[in-house]
Amino acid sequence: MTTETNRRWLLVSRPQGMAAESNFERGDEPRPAVADGRLLVRTLYLSVDPAMRGWMTEDPDYVAPIPLGSVMPSGGLGQVVESRHDDFRPGDFVSGLLGWQDYCLTDGRGPAPLQTFEPVHALPTYLGTLGGTGLTAYFGMREIARPKEGETVVVSGAAGATGSVAAQIGKILQCRVIGIAGGAGKCGWLTDDLGLDGAIDYKAEDVGARLDELCPGGVDVYFDNVGGSTLGVLLDRMNRWGRIAVCGMISGYNAGAPQPGPANLFRLITRRIRMEGFLVPDYAPRFKEARRQLSAWLATGALRSHEDIREGFESIPGTFLDLFRGGNTGKLMVKLADPPLRTG
Amino acid sequence: MTTETNRRWLLVSRPQGMAAESNFERGDEPRPAVADGRLLVRTLYLSVDPAMRGWMTEDPDYVAPIPLGSVMPSGGLGQVVESRHDDFRPGDFVSGLLGWQDYCLTDGRGPAPLQTFEPVHALPTYLGTLGGTGLTAYFGMREIARPKEGETVVVSGAAGATGSVAAQIGKILQCRVIGIAGGAGKCGWLTDDLGLDGAIDYKAEDVGARLDELCPGGVDVYFDNVGGSTLGVLLDRMNRWGRIAVCGMISGYNAGAPQPGPANLFRLITRRIRMEGFLVPDYAPRFKEARRQLSAWLATGALRSHEDIREGFESIPGTFLDLFRGGNTGKLMVKLADPPLRTG
Numbered sequence: 004m005t006t007e008t009n010r011r012w013l014l015v016s017r018p019q020g021m022a023a024e025s026n027f028e029r030g031d032e033p034r035p036a037v038a039d040g041r042l043l044v045r046t047l048y049l050s051v052d053p054a055m056r057g058w059m060t061e062d063p064d065y066v067a068p069i070p071l072g073s074v075m076p077s078g079g080l081g082q083v084v085e086s087r088h089d090d091f092r093p094g095d096f097v098s099g100l101l102g103w104q105d106y107c108l109t110d111g112r113g114p115a116p117l118q119t120f121e122p123v124h125a126l127p128t129y130l131g132t133l134g135g136t137g138l139t140a141y142f143g144m145r146e147i148a149r150p151k152e153g154e155t156v157v158v159s160g161a162a163g164a165t166g167s168v169a170a171q172i173g174k175i176l177q178c179r180v181i182g183i184a185g186g187a188g189k190c191g192w193l194t195d196d197l198g199l200d201g202a203i204d205y206k207a208e209d210v211g212a213r214l215d216e217l218c219p220g221g222v223d224v225y226f227d228n229v230g231g232s233t234l235g236v237l238l239d240r241m242n243r244w245g246r247i248a249v250c251g252m253i254s255g256y257n258a259g260a261p262q263p264g265p266a267n268l269f270r271l272i273t274r275r276i277r278m279e280g281f282l283v284p285d286y287a288p289r290f291k292e293a294r295r296q297l298s299a300w301l302a303t304g305a306l307r308s309h310e311d312i313r314e315g316f317e318s319i320p321g322t323f324l325d326l327f328r329g330g331n332t333g334k335l336m337v338k339l340a341d342p343p344l345r346t347g
Numbered sequence: 348m349t350t351e352t353n354r355r356w357l358l359v360s361r362p363q364g365m366a367a368e369s370n371f372e373r374g375d376e377p378r379p380a381v382a383d384g385r386l387l388v389r390t391l392y393l394s395v396d397p398a399m400r401g402w403m404t405e406d407p408d409y410v411a412p413i414p415l416g417s418v419m420p421s422g423g424l425g426q427v428v429e430s431r432h433d434d435f436r437p438g439d440f441v442s443g444l445l446g447w448q449d450y451c452l453t454d455g456r457g458p459a460p461l462q463t464f465e466p467v468h469a470l471p472t473y474l475g476t477l478g479g480t481g482l483t484a485y486f487g488m489r490e491i492a493r494p495k496e497g498e499t500v501v502v503s504g505a506a507g508a509t510g511s512v513a514a515q516i517g518k519i520l521q522c523r524v525i526g527i528a529g530g531a532g533k534c535g536w537l538t539d540d541l542g543l544d545g546a547i548d549y550k551a552e553d554v555g556a557r558l559d560e561l562c563p564g565g566v567d568v569y570f571d572n573v574g575g576s577t578l579g580v581l582l583d584r585m586n587r588w589g590r591i592a593v594c595g596m597i598s599g600y601n602a603g604a605p606q607p608g609p610a611n612l613f614r615l616i617t618r619r620i621r622m623e624g625f626l627v628p629d630y631a632p633r634f635k636e637a638r639r640q641l642s643a644w645l646a647t648g649a650l651r652s653h654e655d656i657r658e659g660f661e662s663i664p665g666t667f668l669d670l671f672r673g674g675n676t677g678k679l680m681v682k683l684a685d686p687p688l689r690t691g
Contacts, residue, residue: 249615250616251616252613252616255613261610265607265608266605266606267605268596268608270408270624271622272593272594274408275624275629278621278622279621279622280616
C-alpha cells in the first residue's frame with residue numbers, strides 16, 4: 004500500500020541515561036517527489052538494534068552524531084516504489100538505512116549503500132539472520148572468536164538477534180555452547196529450540212555458580228553482547244589462550260555515567276586472553292560470502308531464524324525501548340507495510 | 348668467592364596490599380652437598396621483577412603458590428661451582444630460577460630449566476635485555492603489538508626493564524614512540540639516551556593532555572606495563588584497529604582490593620581494538636632466535652641495555668620493594684658475588 008503522507012519519527016533530544024519516547028517526535032511530511040538519479044523506497048520492515056542507542060549520542064566515535072530534528076536512522080527492508088535511478092526499478096526489494104519513516108528518498112549511496120536482493124527465504128530473514136545482526140554474528144565468530152571444534156563457547160545476550168545466531172554458529176562449528184539470557188522463557192528457547200548445551204537465566208541465577216556447573220573445564224570463547232559485571236564473571240572462568248569477541252555492551256548503553264570495567268583484567272595476562280572488538284561494516288566486501296553460508300545453513304535447518312515482529316508505525320519508539328528491557332526473543336523489528344508491489 | 352654458608356631469604360607471609368620486608372625472613376643453612384645428577388650454582392646476579400609480586404599470592408592462576416617458609420623464587424645468573432650432572436661443568440655460566448639465596452642446588456630441570464650461556468656481552472645483559480624482560484619486550488612487540496612502520500607506539504613503564512626494550516624495538520621498527528614514566532630524570536633518559544620521540548612524566552603531567560599534544564594522530568599501539576587509570580586514558584586515544592599488548596599491570600599489584608577496570612572498554616568495539624595478554628614462557632622454543640636478534644641490535648648500538656644494579660644480599664627485599672616505588676631505571680637487579688671461577 005502506498006500513501007500520500009510520509010510518516011516520520013524525528014530525534015529531538017539526546018538521552019541522558021535511559022532513552023525515552025520523549026527523545027522522539029513525529030514530523031510527518033508529504034510523500035517526497037523523486038528527482039533524477041534518485042529513488043523512493045517504501046519501508047516494509049524496520050530493524051530495531053541496541054547499537055541505535057549509541058547513534059543517539061553526541062560522541063562521534065561510533066558514527067557521526069544524528070542532527071537533532073532529523074529522521075531517526077535505522078536499518079530496514081523496503082520496496083522501490085519510484086525510481087529515476089539506473090540501478091533500481093520499481094518493485095525491487097532493497098535493504099539499507101531507511102530510517103523511521105514510510106518513505107526513504109535516496110540516491111542509493113551513502114555510508115550504507117542500498118542493496119537489492121531477491122527473496123528466497125521469508126522477507127524478515129533478510130533483516131535478521133541474513134541482515135546486519137546475522138552478519139555480525141558470523142564475522143564475530145569466524146574472524147574474532149574463532150572457536151575450534153570441541154571448545155566451550157559462552158554467548159551473552161544469547162536470545163537476542165546477534166547472540167542467537169552466534170550461539171547456533173558455535174553449535175554448527177561443533178562446540179559446546181552455553182547461552183546467557185534473561186528469563187526462563189528465553190532460556191528454554193535456547194536449549195529446546197536452538198539446541199544449546201545449556202542456558203543461564205541471569206535474572207534468576209548466579210551466573211558464576213552456574214558457569215562453574217555447566218563449564219567445569221572453563222570457557223574458551225566468550226561472545227559478549229552485554230559487557231558490565233558479566234564480563235568480569237567470565238574473565239575469571241576463561242581458559243588460557245581464550246578469546247573474547249567484544250560485540251556489544253548493552254548493559255551500559257543507558258547508564259547515565261560510564262560504568263567501571265571489570266576489576267580482573269589481569270586475567271588477560273595470566274591466561275593469555277585476546278579480547279577484541281569489531282564492527283560488521285568492516286566486512287562489507289565479504290557480506291555476499293557470509294550470506295551464502297548463512298543461507299545454506301538456514302536451508303538445511305542447521306540454523307534457525309527467529310524474528311520478534313511488532314506491528315505499526317506508532318509502535319516504533321516503544322519497540323526500541325523494549326530492547327533495553329530485554330523484551331525481545333530473536334531479531335526485533337517493526338512491520339510497517341506488506342509488500343505493495345510485485346514480490347518476485 | 349665461595350662460602351660455607353648458604354644465605355637465604357624465605358617467604359614467610361603473603362602480603363595484603365603493599366608487599367613489605369616483613370614478608371621475608373632470613374633462613375640461612377650450610378652450603379648444600381651435591382648428590383648424583385645434581386649441580387650447585389653460585390648466584391652472581393638476582394633479577395628483581397614486578398611479576399614476583401604475583402608469585403607471592405595464593406592465587407594459583409599465574410604460577411603455583413610459593414609454600415610459606417621456602418626460598419623466595421627469582422630469576423638469576425650464576426656459575427656452576429660443583430656438578431655431578433652430565434650437562435653442566437664447574438665454571439659454566441647459567442641462568443634460571445635461582446631464588447634469593449647464595450647457592451641453588453638443582454637437577455637443571457623444573458618449570459624454567461637451567462640454561463648455559465657463553466658471555467659475549469657484559470654479564471648483567473643476560474639478566475635484562477637478553478633475559479626474561481628483554482624477551483618479554485621482544486615477543487610482546489613482535490607477536491602481540493605488531494607495530495607497522497610509521498605507526499605511533501606508546502609504552503607505559505617505559506623506563507623499566509621491559510618497557511625500555513619495548514620502546515627501543517618500536518624505534519628500530521621505524522615507529523614514532525612515546526614513553527610514559529615517573530619523574531623528569533627517567534623521561535630525560537628516554538628521549539636523550541634512548542632516542543624516543545617523546546616522554547610523559549605521569550607524576551607531574553596530565554597524561555591525557557600530553558598524549559593529545561604528542562600524538563595528534565592518535566595511538567596505534569599501546570604496550571601496557573601498568574594498567575590502572577592510564578589504560579583508560581589510552582583507550583580514549585587509540586586509533587581504529589589499534590592493539591594493546593597487555594604485558595603488566597604494576598599499578599594494581601599492591602592494591603589491597605581489586606581495582607575497577609576502565610569505564611571506556613566500549614572503545615574496544617567502536618575502534619575495533621585488539622587487547623591481548625601474553626606471558627613470555629610461551630615463547631621458549633623461540634628464545635634462541637630472539638636472543639640472536641636482540642644481541643645483533645645490541646652489537647650495532649640500535650638497542651641500548653641499561654641495568655640498575657644494587658649490591659649485597661641484605662638489600663634484596665628492599666630492592667624488590669623499590670620496584671613499586673618506581674625507584675629503578677632500566678633492569679633492576681642485585682649483585683651477590685663476582686664470578687669466582689674462570690670467566691670464559
